[in-house]
Amino acid sequence: MTTVVRHEVVILGAGMSGLCMAVKLKRTGIDDFVILEKQPGLGGTWWDNRYPGAHVDVPAPVYSFSFAPNPDWQRRFASAPEIQAYMQRVAERFDVLRHVRFSTRITDARFDDDHGRWTIRTDANDALDARFFVCSTGPLNQPRWPDIAGIDQFAGRRLHSARWDPQADLSGQRVAVIGTGSTASQLVAPIARRAQRLHVFQRTANWVLPRMDRRYHRLDRWLAHLPPYAKAVRAAWVLVLEAGRRGFDEGTLARRAMLAAAARHLQRQVPDEALRKRLTPDYPLGCKRIIYSNDFYPALTWPQVELVTDAITRITPGAIVTADGREREIDTLVCATGFDTVHLLSSLQVTGRGGRTLREAWADGPEAYRGVTVAGFPNLFLMLGPNTATGHTSTLLFIEPSADHAIACMRAVRDGGHRCVTVRDPVFRAYNQALQRRLAGSVWAQCRSWYRMDGDGRIVALFPGFTREYVRGLERIAPADYEFT
Structure with a gap:
C-alpha cells in the first residue's frame, strides 16, 4: 500500500524559480514544503546546460536575487558553473537543501475538489498530498532535437x-x-x-x-x-x-x-x-x-x-x-537547437477541476493569468509560466514578483479559512485576449521563432511590456480577479 506524505506546498523543479519560491516561503514562515527535482543536483537550466562557454546573457548583478546579492562574481556575464555555485550557496544559506528530493520525477498531479488538495505521484510510485502545487520548470526545460531524417x-x-x-x-x-x-x-x-x-x-x-x-x-x-x-x-x-x-x-x-x-x-x-x-x-x-x-x-x-x-x-x-x-x-x-517552449509540462499529467487536464486546456497553446494562475486549476501556481519571458532583461526580475504573488494567494487561502483559490475564467480570458492583441502588433509577430506556437502561431512566451508593468500587475490580489472557495 502506497504511503501518502502530506505537505502544505509541493514545488516542481529546483532551478532559479523553485529556489526563489522556497526561500520566500521560508521567509514568510511556511516551512512545510518539498521540492521535487528530476536531476541529481540543484540548478535547473544551469545544471542541464554545461556545454563549453555556457554563460548568462544579462549582466550578473541583475542575475542574482534581490534578497541574496552576490559580491563575488568573477565576470560581468557569469558562467554556468559560477551561477550554479551561487545557487548552491543560496540554498545552503537559507536551509533549502533539506527540503529537496533529487532524482525524483513527477508523473501525475490531480486536484481533488472535495478536499481542495493536490495528489502528486512520482516515477518511484510515491504519493504526496499538498494544498498548493507550484510548477517551476520554466520554458527552458525540454530539449528539442531537430526533425531531420536519419x-x-x-x-x-x-x-x-x-x-x-x-x-x-x-x-x-x-x-x-x-x-x-x-x-x-x-x-x-x-x-x-x-x-x-x-x-x-x-x-x-x-x-x-x-x-x-x-x-x-x-x-x-x-x-x-x-x-x-x-x-x-x-x-x-x-x-x-x-x-x-x-x-x-x-x-x-x-x-x-x-x-x-x-x-x-x-x-x-x-x-x-x-x-x-x-x-x-x-x-x-x-x-x-x-x-x-x-x-x-x-x-x-x-x-x-x-x-x-x-x-x-x-x-x-x-x-x-x-x-x-x-x-x-x-x-x-x-x-544547439534549443527547447520546446510551447508544450510546457508535457512530461506529466496535470488534472484540474472536472477532470480537465492542462494539456486539454492548452490545446491551442499555453496561457495563464499574469503567467502565474490558470482558470480551472485551483491552488496551482506557475513560475515563469506562459508570456513571462523577456527579450531584454533578467528573468529574475519576473520570478521574484511571481513568487510573491503566489505566496500572497496561499496566505489569503490560509488566513481566510478557505480551501482553494482560482482565477476567474472571464478575467483569465480577457487578460490573455488583451495580451495577444498587443503582441499581434509587435515586432515578435513578424517572423517565425520559438516565442510562438508552432513557430508562426500565437506568441506564448513573451510579455510585451516593461518589467514595471508586469510587477505592478502582481502587487495585489484583486477580489474581482480571484474566486475563493
Whole structure:
C-alpha cells in the first residue's frame, strides 16, 4: 500500500524559480514544503546546460536575487558553473537543501475538489498530498532535437547543448553544430579551438550585438561587498536593460542605436563581404532573440570553421548531406537547437477541476493569468509560466514578483479559512485576449521563432511590456480577479 506524505506546498523543479519560491516561503514562515527535482543536483537550466562557454546573457548583478546579492562574481556575464555555485550557496544559506528530493520525477498531479488538495505521484510510485502545487520548470526545460531524417541512425557521438556530456573531448574531431542561436553563439568558439574541422549549419542568420563583458577585479569585488554600492550597480543595470526594451519599438532612438551597433559589429568582425551577406538577418531586429557575443563572428572566419547555409536533407551514420548534394563527414554531431517552449509540462499529467487536464486546456497553446494562475486549476501556481519571458532583461526580475504573488494567494487561502483559490475564467480570458492583441502588433509577430506556437502561431512566451508593468500587475490580489472557495 502506497504511503501518502502530506505537505502544505509541493514545488516542481529546483532551478532559479523553485529556489526563489522556497526561500520566500521560508521567509514568510511556511516551512512545510518539498521540492521535487528530476536531476541529481540543484540548478535547473544551469545544471542541464554545461556545454563549453555556457554563460548568462544579462549582466550578473541583475542575475542574482534581490534578497541574496552576490559580491563575488568573477565576470560581468557569469558562467554556468559560477551561477550554479551561487545557487548552491543560496540554498545552503537559507536551509533549502533539506527540503529537496533529487532524482525524483513527477508523473501525475490531480486536484481533488472535495478536499481542495493536490495528489502528486512520482516515477518511484510515491504519493504526496499538498494544498498548493507550484510548477517551476520554466520554458527552458525540454530539449528539442531537430526533425531531420536519419538523425537517429548517426553512428558517432551525438550531443544536445542542454544534455552535454562533460566527458566529451572534441579535440581533433570533425564536428557539426546545428543551429546558430544564442546557445550556439556561446559554444562555437570553444569547440572550434579544439576541433580539427567544424561545420556550423545555419538556417536563419541572427542579429548579434557586442557583449559588454569584462573581468571583475579585486576592487570590484571589494566594492560589491558594500550594500549601497551593490544596490546602486544593480539598479543602474536594471535601468540600462529597460532602456534596451525600447529597441523593440519601431522608430525609437534605442532601436536606431541597436541597428547601428549591430551593423558596426558585423562589419568589424567579418571582413569577408560574402560571409557578411550570409550572416545578415532578413527579419526585423528583436523578432527572434538577440545574441550578445564577441567571439561568435570571429570564430566563423577561422580556417577550420565552415558556415553552411544550405538546408540539411538527411543525416547518414557518418555524415550530413545538404540540399546541394554535398556530404560532410563528421565524428560528432552537436545540436544547439534549443527547447520546446510551447508544450510546457508535457512530461506529466496535470488534472484540474472536472477532470480537465492542462494539456486539454492548452490545446491551442499555453496561457495563464499574469503567467502565474490558470482558470480551472485551483491552488496551482506557475513560475515563469506562459508570456513571462523577456527579450531584454533578467528573468529574475519576473520570478521574484511571481513568487510573491503566489505566496500572497496561499496566505489569503490560509488566513481566510478557505480551501482553494482560482482565477476567474472571464478575467483569465480577457487578460490573455488583451495580451495577444498587443503582441499581434509587435515586432515578435513578424517572423517565425520559438516565442510562438508552432513557430508562426500565437506568441506564448513573451510579455510585451516593461518589467514595471508586469510587477505592478502582481502587487495585489484583486477580489474581482480571484474566486475563493
